[in-house]
Amino acid sequence: MIEIDQAKIDFFQNEILNWYSKFGRDFYWRKHNLTDFEYIIAEVLLQRTKAETVAKFYPSFISRFPDWQYIANASDNEIEDFLRPVGLYTQRAKRLKSLAKEMVKRDGKLPRDRQVLESIPFMGQYIANAVELVIFKQPSPLMDVNMSRVLERFFGERKLADIRYDPYLQELAYKVVAHPNSKKVNWAILDFAASVCQARKPKCNSCIFKARCSYYLNNESIFPTES
């Protein structure tokens, strides 16, 4: 069992919010007051897809499919063709359509109960957390591969392979985003993951966290220090 140091969490929150105020990204789905539909579509498109790619594509999708009914009534082929530029289109089209049909059936209303929420097609752990965070305004973590990588590098590695079932990582993530402005902390972590703490070639030498980062301190020898 790995101990989670609250003081280290406080430090992390403060520093990453400070970083975010200077270097955070500014996407359409963050600043506008979107409908539930529009927000969920953004999350669906963002799966395994670069946010910058989605940013370019998103407005045209919303304009072609402005609500659940438009997707529910479209043919698989129509949705696939439209999704082609962002990839994963056969699966995404099929799953998006079942999600849309379910939401039409539910009259566009999202269930508060977590079990029921996750029973909706295409509502996995990640999107359910995103719905809780942005729509229900609860401090849930946007726990994707990127957040898990940042948290693990800074606080220490997880034990299990699958991030969804690792109790240490789950507990850690909830503690890290437990903050009056949870959305900002979440977005800050994702942006930091995309531009500094990348999977490949992380920019450790110029990183604001290196003095206290478990990953950096354990691998210091492989990062040539400037002299």
Place this chain on the structure above:
DNA sequence: ATCCTGCAAA
């Protein structure tokens, strides 16, 4: 080659 704000089927 590897990765991107995952998910569900196998």
Place this chain on the structure above:
DNA sequence: TTTGCCGGAT
């Protein structure tokens, strides 16, 4: 628990 999905950027 592992694998397929996928175009586009690096």
